[in-house]
Amino acid sequence: MTSAESIIVDGRRVALDEDGHLADPEQWTSAFARALADRDGIELSADHWWLIEFVRDYHETYETPPLMRVVVAALRKARNDSSIGSRELYRLFSDNPVRDGCRYAGLKKPDWCI
C-alpha cells in the first residue's frame, strides 16, 4: 500500500481503516474502487465489477459477506456456465476473492474466521 491511512479519490482524500478497507462504507463510490485498483496495479474487468456489485448487494441484503461457494454459484448462474469454479474468482483476486471483493466494495474486513 502507498498509504495505510487514506487514498485519493477524484482529487479528494478518503480515509482507510487499519485493515486497508474504506473507513466509512457510506463513502463508497465506483471511483473509490477504481482508485484502489490504480493503487494496487489492477485493471478492473467486467468480472471484477460483477464481483464488487454482488458482494455489495449480498451485504445489503444479509449484512454479511457471501461465502465463496455462494459467489461461485451466482457467477455460474450469471454467466450460464456450470464449469465456473473458485479458480475464476482467484484469477480476479489471487489472495482472497471474497475479502478483496469486500475491500473493493467499500465494506469492512470480515472479522470472522471462515
Next chain:
Amino acid sequence: MGQGDSDKVIFLIRAAPGSTSAVATQRAIRATSAVPSRAVTVFFHGEAVAAARGPAADWGGHHQSTAVQLLVCQAAWTRRFDDEPAAGFRTSSLVEFWTHVLAADQVGSVGDEALSESCVLRIRDISSDRDATEMLEIVLAGASLEIDLDVLFEAEAVAFLGAKPARKWRQLVDHGLATIWYVGDVDAVDGLQLAARPLDAEQIDDLIRGRILIDL
C-alpha cells in the same frame, strides 16, 4: 473407534464460564477425559472464550493417555479481548472446528456417534444479537465445507425467527446452504422473515436420527 489409536471426541462450548450450562459441559469433559485413550478437543466459542483467560489445567486430561486440545475461536476471542489466550489454549477457526467434527468419533457429551457428514444444529436460546451472529457463523463455516446442515430452532429461540436480525439467516435458505426448521407456537413466528419450515415435536427424532447433533 476412528482412525488412530484414540477415540476422537469434540466438545463445543459456548456458554460463559460459571454458567449452569458451562459447568455441566465442563463436568462432561472431565468425565470424558478421565477415560483412557481418548483424544479430546474442546472448542470454545461465543462467551465461552473467556475460559481461555483462566488456567488450562481446569480443562486438562485426567489420564496419562488422554490428550486434551483446547481451541479458542479466533474471531470470538478478538471481539472480546485484546490480549492472547492463556498458555495451553490455542486460537483456531470455525473451519477447523468443523474439520474436527467430521473426524470425530463422538460429538459432545450425549454420545452421538459421528457416523455421517450430515449435521443438525439445535438452537434453544439466543441471548443477544452477537450470540445470534456467532451462531450463524458456525452454520456458515459448516456450509462453506458443503456439509449437509439443518438448523432447528426450539423453545425461546423460535421467537428470533420473526426478529429483524433474522434477515442474516435468510441467506441459508435463499442460497441452499442449510434448511431451517422450528418447533413451537406458530403465532410466535408470525411475520416470519425466514423461509423456515415447521416441525412437529414428534418429528424431531426423524430429523436427528443418524446425524450429528450439535447444540449451540
